[in-house]
Each structure stands twice: as structure tokens, then as C-alpha cells.
Amino acid sequence: MTQSVTSRSSPIRSAADLLRGDYRPAEHGEAILFLDIDGVLLSGRAWLLPVNRRLQGAGAKLTRQEASKLIGREAVFDACAVALVSRICEATGARIVVASSWRYTVGYEQTRAKLLEQGLPEALLHEDWACPVSGSDTPDKAADIKRWLKEHGVTHPTGWLALDDEDIVPGATIRTDALDGLGAREAAAAVRYLGGTDPGLGVRTVPDGDMELVLQAFRGDRIAACRWLEGVDARTSRGQRPSALLARGQRDEAVRQLSALIGADDIS
Numbered sequence: 001m002t003q004s005v006t007s008r009s010s011p012i013r014s015a016a017d018l019l020r021g022d023y024r025p026a027e028h029g030e031a032i033l034f035l036d037i038d039g040v041l042l043s044g045r046a047w048l049l050p051v052n053r054r055l056q057g058a059g060a061k062l063t064r065q066e067a068s069k070l071i072g073r074e075a076v077f078d079a080c081a082v083a084l085v086s087r088i089c090e091a092t093g094a095r096i097v098v099a100s101s102w103r104y105t106v107g108y109e110q111t112r113a114k115l116l117e118q119g120l121p122e123a124l125l126h127e128d129w130a131c132p133v134s135g136s137d138t139p140d141k142a143a144d145i146k147r148w149l150k151e152h153g154v155t156h157p158t159g160w161l162a163l164d165d166e167d168i169v170p171g172a173t174i175r176t177d178a179l180d181g182l183g184a185r186e187a188a189a190a191v192r193y194l195g196g197t198d199p200g201l202g203v204r205t206v207p208d209g210d211m212e213l214v215l216q217a218f219r220g221d222r223i224a225a226c227r228w229l230e231g232v233d234a235r236t237s238r239g240q241r242p243s244a245l246l247a248r249g250q251r252d253e254a255v256r257q258l259s260a261l262i263g264a265d266d267i268s
Contacts, residue, residue, distance in 0.1 A: 031094035031194045032126065032160040034145050035085065037102050037111075039165025041077040041118070043181025051076050065105075072106030077118040084187040085163070086121060091203070092196035095126040097148060099162060101139040103130055128152065142168045158222075161193055171223055184238075188230040192243070193222060202238040203230070204247040210254070214242075217262055228261070 035041075046052060055074055059067035088094060102111040108130055116122055131144035132151075145162060146169075154160060162169050163186075165178040174190045176182050188201040197203050206229070218224040227233055231241035238244060245254040 030159060031092050032149075032154065033085070033088060033094040033096050033190070033194075034099040034131070034148075034160065034162040034164075035096050036141070036162070036164040036166075036168075037077075037098075037100040037115075039178035040163055040176050040182050041081045041085070042075055043078055043081065043165075043176075044179035045181060046076065046078040046081075049076050068105035069107075069110075072102065072110045072114055075114070077114075078181050079119060081182040082119045084182050084184065086119075086124060087198065087201065088163075088187055088190045088194070088196075089124045091191045091198040091201070092194040094161075094194055096120070096124050096129065097126045098130040099141045099145050099148075099164070099168075101141065103133050103144075104137070104139045145169060158193075158195075161190060163190065171221065174223065174227070185230050185232045185235070188241075188243075189223075189226040189232050192226040192230055202241060202244060204243065206243055206246045210246045210251060213255070214258065217258055228258070 047056065052075055055071060059070055062070065085096070089096065098111060098115070100111065106114070112129065131141070131148045134140055134143060141164070149160065157172070160172065162173040163176065163182065164173055165176045167173050167175050174186050174193065176186050184201060188198070188203050191198050191201060191203045197205060214225050214229060215222065218228070229241065229243040231237070242254045242257060245251070
């Protein structure tokens with residue numbers, strides 16, 4: 001199923017350029033979003049939907065393989081999470097490559113059909129829209145992602161991102177809570193990481209010097225920096241996120257919060 005595509009090269013940009021939020025990819029498809037399903041689109045919350053609860057009951061009477069096929073046909077995703085994936089792509093020009101273990105359990109074509117049925121626009125899927133499966137019966141999503149990147153000549157470290165409820169590729173994964181799935185804060189962090197802006201999600205331009213300061217405070221960990229800026233782990237309201245404070249010029253308060261978080265007396 002792998003198709004040969006021409007790799008897209010990207011100019012090297014400073015850490016501030018990558019994080020500040022006014023950079024957009026030069027062309028649609030420059031960035032890649034590796035997408036998980038369980039814990040991202042089909043979360044613990046989504047399993048509380050009546051149709052999904054019925055599936056759980058029916059699946060208990062089936063073999064594991066039969067239950068997986070049933071879920072692939074009839075499960076209902078969190079519509080807000082699906083919309084947020086679309087929003088990330090629209091804000092950053094990213095295209096989707098499926099890295100979910102559904103490739104192994106549900107199968108390629110039914111996985112694609114379910115994503116489209118649940119509202120993911122087909123235009124957002126990469127031409128080679130799913131990672132290849134390994135020869136093992138046990139999914140290794142990290143290895144599958146690295147294999148896809150190698151096959152497509154993607155070498156720029158900031159041109160791709162994984163969305164998963166596990167930290168499958170440390171330093172390049174926006175991790176979701178498996179119970180809640182993809183939320184607005186995680187989506188905002190993903191947009192920030194990929195260099196986009198989205199006022200609706202609260203992702204606005206932050207001064208270059210402030211971005212450099214934040215990145216240095218997190219010792220170059222861009223995922224951690226983006227999560228903090230968009231209030232992911234602190235569950236901060238949009239108007240009080242550190243990124244919002246910096247965008248409004250409330251630098252002292254943002255620096256105070258950052259200093260308290262990392263245990264430094266003076267990072268300004």
C-alpha cells in the first residue's frame with residue numbers, strides 16, 4: 001500500500017520561529033500528524049455513549065478478533081475530538097497518517113472507512129495515509145512511525161507530530177488522557193508545536209524572546225514547552241494560559257509561574 005511520494009524539504013528555523021505561532025507551512029502537507037484512535041478519538045468518555053456501551057456488552061461474547069471487527073464497524077467516536085483533529089490540520093497544513101493499532105486489529109480499509117464515516121475529511125489524509133504494519137502480531141507504533149518517516153524521506157525533526165494516549169515517541173508526542181481523549185488544550189499544544197496559529201483555540205503569536213526563554217526553561221523539550229504554554233497539564237482556562245499572558249504582554253506573571261514550576265528563582 002506504500003506509495004512513492006516526493007519528500008518536501010523545510011528550511012531550518014529557530015526554536016522561536018517554530019514555537020511562536022505565526023509560522024505556517026509553506027505548502028499543504030508539509031507537516032505530518034500521526035494519529036492514534038483509542039484514547040484519542042475513541043476515549044473512555046466516548047465509551048459511555050449508549051451505542052458504544054451496547055458494543056461492549058456484545059463484544060464480551062465474541063473472540064478478541066471478532067470484537068475488534070465489530071468495534072471497527074459500529075463504534076462511535078467523540079465528534080469533538082474528530083473536529084479538533086481537523087482543526088489542527090487546518091491551522092498547520094498538516095496531513096494525517098494513521099498510526100493506531102487499529103491497522104492490526106480492525107484492518108486498513110475499515111479503519112479508513114470509519115474515520116471518514118465519523119467526520120474526518122478525506123482531503124486531510126496523506127496520500128500514504130497509514131503506517132505499514134510490522135511482521136509481528138504485537139503493534140509497535142513507534143517503529144512503524146519511524147519506518148514511515150524513513151520511507152518518505154522525512155528527516156526534519158519538527159515536521160511531524162504524534163497524537164496518542166501513550167508517549168510513543170518521546171519528544172514528538174502530544175499525549176492525551178485516555179479517559180477524556182483529545183481536548184482543546186491538547187489540540188492547541190499540537191498547533192503550537194507545528195507552528196500554526198488558531199485564535200479560536202487560543203493559539204496566538206508570542207514574542208520571540210519569550211519563546212526562547214520558555215524553551216530554555218524546559219531544556220529544549222518543545223513538547224513540554226507547548227503543553228505548559230497551552231495549559232494542558234494545569235487545565236488552565238484559555239484566558240489564563242501562559243501563552244495568553246505572554247500574548248497580552250503580562251510577561252511578569254508568566255515568568256513567575258514558570259519560575260515556580262521549574263523551581264528557579266530568576267529565569268528572566
